[in-house]
Amino acid sequence: MARTGDRTRTATAPALAGLDFALDRTTPVPLYHQLAQQLQAAIEHGALAPGDLLGNEVGLSARLGLSRPTVRQAIQCLVDKGLLVRRRGVGTQVVHSRVRRPLELSSLYDDLEAAGQSPTTQVLRNEVVPAPCDVAAALGVPEGSEVAALERLRRTRGRPVALLRNYLPPSLLRLDTARLESTGLYRMLRSAGITLHRARQTVGARAATREEAARLEETAGAALLTMERTAFDDSGRAVEYGSHIYPASRYTFDFQLLVRA
Known part of the structure; x- marks a missing residue:
């Protein structure tokens, strides 16, 4: 994880390995909302494809340098929108976006x-x-x-x-x-x-x-x-x-x- 000014750049794996997430900790916008928006954009623009696995919350928290509740809330936002699904024993998976x-x-x-x-x-x-x-x-x-x-x-x-x-x-x-x-x-x-x-x-x-x-x-x-x-x-x-x-x-x-x- 590398810091540039007040912004944190992160890259994660497996499906997220080629993606950068810019999480600005200096704004009043909650981190979970920033993460959810960027994940949604990646899905809608094809950077994350249907079937891609994001891993479980523990792994995502460690890779993104965020707390587990923050990651859980971001994922839940996209689950509610039908963009992600939680699969027991598999983790979080991208589904066909609307x-x-x-x-x-x-x-x-x-x-x-x-x-x-x-x-x-x-x-x-x-x-x-x-x-x-x-x-x-x-x-x-x-x-x-x-x-x-x-x-x-x-x-x-x-x-x-x-x-x-x-x-x-x-x-x-x-x-x-x-x-x-x-x-x-x-x-x-x-x-x-x-x-x-x-x-x-x-x-x-x-x-x-x-x-x-x-x-x-x-x-x-x-x-x-x-x-x-x-x-x-x-x-x-x-x-x-x-x-x-x-x-x-x-x-x-x-x-x-x-x-x-």
């Missing part, structure tokens, strides 16, 4: 890529179909008129995190399957000169059907988060309607609440 996504007009692909989670996409459907009633209403087109229909399975670290269904006016842009599997839909819209200006979005929850559970590698009836969004360009035209589902065990929405005076 995708944490801001509740704003952004692309899931862009959000995952920015978080260092290396998203991949499998296109399950890419065709022109008659618009169902709900899709027609969202896009402001006659029911039964042609719309482009997409269905994609988004994965990160090899595990499914979203089943995405999108509908667009067919003349909007060319929806090439190979390109859809290498980038995000919103990025393709931007490249075509389409500026997304606002969206109307509804978030809900329900149980997975057998087919959805199989796609998302969950059990039938597992909890799903749902999101329906209609996006509009800067002229007010509806350019995309999405109906997406996410496994609640691996996905959360983050948003800020402001107090109105």
Whole structure:
């Protein structure tokens, strides 16, 4: 352990061997909170992978130069968030982290890529179909008129995190399957000169059907988060309607609440 000014730099093993933790003992921020934040960042950015073992509390305390209660509290914070699990006879282990996504007009692909989670996409459907009633209403087109229909399975670290269904006016842009599997839909819209200006979005929850559970590698009836969004360009035209589902065990929405005076 080496000291630099008022900060303590530590490196630990086994899974933590390649990581540095900067614990500032001069601030009012509790050490357990600093450690929990840095461990969470390491998990979310892939420096700690699912299945990695951190060791037991006694070993971690000695390696980090912290008291056992401090380490225990930091670990408990991440256990409560579903990022770590305690296994008897094994120690503390990283589990599959949840995708944490801001509740704003952004692309899931862009959000995952920015978080260092290396998203991949499998296109399950890419065709022109008659618009169902709900899709027609969202896009402001006659029911039964042609719309482009997409269905994609988004994965990160090899595990499914979203089943995405999108509908667009067919003349909007060319929806090439190979390109859809290498980038995000919103990025393709931007490249075509389409500026997304606002969206109307509804978030809900329900149980997975057998087919959805199989796609998302969950059990039938597992909890799903749902999101329906209609996006509009800067002229007010509806350019995309999405109906997406996410496994609640691996996905959360983050948003800020402001107090109105």
